[in-house]
Amino acid sequence: MKAIICDSFGLPSNLKYQEVADPVPAADEVLIQIKACSVNFPDTLIIQGLYQYKPNFPFSPGSDVAGVIEAVGENVKGFKAGDEIVALIPHGGFAEKVVAKAKTCIPKPPGMDFVQAASFLMAYGTTYYALKDRARLKEGETLLVLGASGGVGLTAVELGKLMGARVIAAASTPEKLELCKQYGADETILYNDEDLKKRTKELTEGKGANVIYDPVGAHYAEPALRAIAWEGRYLVIGFAAGHIPKIPLNLALLKSCQIVGVFWGAFAQKFPGKNMQYMMQLLMWFNEGKINPHIHATYPLAEAPKALEEIMARKVKGKVVIRV
Numbered sequence: 001m002k003a004i005i006c007d008s009f010g011l012p013s014n015l016k017y018q019e020v021a022d023p024v025p026a027a028d029e030v031l032i033q034i035k036a037c038s039v040n041f042p043d044t045l046i047i048q049g050l051y052q053y054k055p056n057f058p059f060s061p062g063s064d065v066a067g068v069i070e071a072v073g074e075n076v077k078g079f080k081a082g083d084e085i086v087a088l089i090p091h092g093g094f095a096e097k098v099v100a101k102a103k104t105c106i107p108k109p110p111g112m113d114f115v116q117a118a119s120f121l122m123a124y125g126t127t128y129y130a131l132k133d134r135a136r137l138k139e140g141e142t143l144l145v146l147g148a149s150g151g152v153g154l155t156a157v158e159l160g161k162l163m164g165a166r167v168i169a170a171a172s173t174p175e176k177l178e179l180c181k182q183y184g185a186d187e188t189i190l191y192n193d194e195d196l197k198k199r200t201k202e203l204t205e206g207k208g209a210n211v212i213y214d215p216v217g218a219h220y221a222e223p224a225l226r227a228i229a230w231e232g233r234y235l236v237i238g239f240a241a242g243h244i245p246k247i248p249l250n251l252a253l254l255k256s257c258q259i260v261g262v263f264w265g266a267f268a269q270k271f272p273g274k275n276m277q278y279m280m281q282l283l284m285w286f287n288e289g290k291i292n293p294h295i296h297a298t299y300p301l302a303e304a305p306k307a308l309e310e311i312m313a314r315k316v317k318g319k320v321v322i323r324v
């Protein structure tokens, strides 16, 4: 099969498109013919050796796949060859085939195409867990979303509205904010030009945002936290801007607020039943037309490095997807 291969850490231009052996499923695994794999920010980190874990070389990046089962291991129940599924895998998705633990696979809804399906699990899964479980977002509360047009950010705008919040979207360009409005944002902040803390306070009559969703970090984090409401919840999602901020803890004391970590991948592993329940809710909302991933662009497998470069250049709105 063909695959995008990382054989030493480096930039996307360091990746190779080459022929490799087909993977073989273990007893509890399925072999998937990949139809689409979305690109997530962690894919840009894993190839550079900057992610939380480092796979052995050679490996393919890509964790959010949709495809058709080609074969199943001897202990697999509930799936068979020909089933259309979505799966979240540690890596290996930028390839024609991959093996996945059967327990991590979910049947693909018939009304969802492969590109949409590959864009779904990580982005919506992370955000629903963050807003429902970690922030306990309530109807009528104000939600401030940083990096609001990005892969996870746009799902926070969309799910925040669906859960009854008033949503303030913050992003770096007017075009990005326009997309956020289309996804339901009530207010917008151009955070590279406007004062994030001051604008958030103005838009909330001085009270601040009840919940802040932060996938960006760096110099955006502290001004956002300074604009949190009394007993607010600050969701630590990620650090796409590159730098992990250090926060003065007196800010948490002064607002009686919580700084809350969110690690959806670990949650999904530790609590597969609860995660599946959340996924079923999300898939139901998709089937009802209430949520819909925004696809910025698709690329053929051989051009996957370009897709990674686009994410790193901050050019993507919503999701970019590799078609296999």
Ligand SMILES: NC(=O)c1ccc[n+]([C@@H]2O[C@H](COP(=O)([O-])OP(=O)(O)OC[C@H]3O[C@@H](n4cnc5c(N)ncnc54)[C@H](OP(=O)(O)O)[C@@H]3O)[C@@H](O)[C@H]2O)c1
Residues within 6 Å of the ligand: 039, 040, 041, 042, 122, 126, 147, 148, 149, 150, 151, 152, 153, 170, 171, 172, 173, 176, 215, 216, 236, 237, 238, 239, 240, 241, 242, 262, 263, 264, 265, 311, 312, 313, 314, 316, 318
């Ligand atoms: N905690 C979890 O369980 C979990 C799960 C999934 C993802 N994440 C993390 O969430 C973050 C976002 O992931 P994603 O897939 O949504 O990424 P993405 O689509 O690339 O979105 C990231 C956003 O960050 C903003 N940004 C600011 N500075 C940037 C820079 N120097 N380079 C790139 N983007 C920059 C961009 O918006 P503006 O241009 O508008 O600033 C961009 O839209 C990542 O750190 C990822 O690791 C965490």
